[in-house]
Amino acid sequence: MSIDYAAIEARRAELRQRYVLPHRPSSSARGLHHIALLSSDVERTIKFYQDLLEFPLTEIIENRDYKGSNHFFFDIGNGNLLAFFDFPGLDLGAYQEVLGGLHHIAISVDPATWERLRGKLEMAGVPHQIESGASIYFKDPDGARLELLADHLGEMYGSRVL
Numbered sequence: 578m579s580i581d582y583a584a585i586e587a588r589r590a591e592l593r594q595r596y597v598l599p600h601r602p603s604s605s606a607r608g609l610h611h612i613a614l615l616s617s618d619v620e621r622t623i624k625f626y627q628d629l630l631e632f633p634l635t636e637i638i639e640n641r642d643y644k645g646s647n648h649f650f651f652d653i654g655n656g657n658l659l660a661f662f663d664f665p666g667l668d669l670g671a672y673q674e675v676l677g678g679l680h681h682i683a684i685s686v687d688p689a690t691w692e693r694l695r696g697k698l699e700m701a702g703v704p705h706q707i708e709s710g711a712s713i714y715f716k717d718p719d720g721a722r723l724e725l726l727a728d729h730l731g732e733m734y735g736s737r738v739l
Contacts, residue, residue, distance in 0.1 A: 611658035612682060614721050619647055619663050621718050626651045629697055653684050671720060681722035691727035709734055
C-alpha cells in the first residue's frame with residue numbers, strides 16, 4: 578500500500594485553516610477530571626505511580642459499579658487525576674493497545690523532574706524509549722503506555738498547541 582504523504586499534508590493544512598479559529602472561544606470544559614484505567618494489582622499500581630512516578634495517591638473508595646472493586650486516584654498536577662479500577666473475580670485479561678482504543682497518556686513534568694524520573698525508571702529496570710529529547714515512553718505494570726513530556730502544558734516540542 579502506497580501512502581500519499583503530500584495529500585495527507587494538504588488535508589491537514591485544509592483542516593487547520595478551516596477549524597483552528599483565529600479567535601478561539603473559551604472551552605465549555607473546566608479541565609480533565611480523570612482518566613480511568615484498569616489495575617490487576619492495586620498495591621503494585623500504587624507503588625508504581627506513587628513511589629516510582631511520584632504521583633500521590635489521593636483516595637481509594639469502593640467502585641459504585643462493582644461491589645468489592647476499588648476506585649483509586651493519583652494526583653497528576655493542575656487539578657487532574659489518573660484513576661484506576663480493579664475488578665476482583667473478573668478475568669479481564671491483559672491490557673491491549675488497539676486501533677480505536679487508548680493509545681497513550683501524556684503527562685507534563687518540568688525538565689528537572691523529567692530527568693529524575695527517567696533515572697528512576699532506569700534504576701527500576703522499566704523499559705523505555707526517549708523521543709525528541711523531551712518525551713519518554715514506557716508502560717505501567719498492566720501495559721498501559723505512558724509518556725512523560727518535558728514541555729509545558731499547552732506546548733508540544735516547543736510549539737503552542739493551546
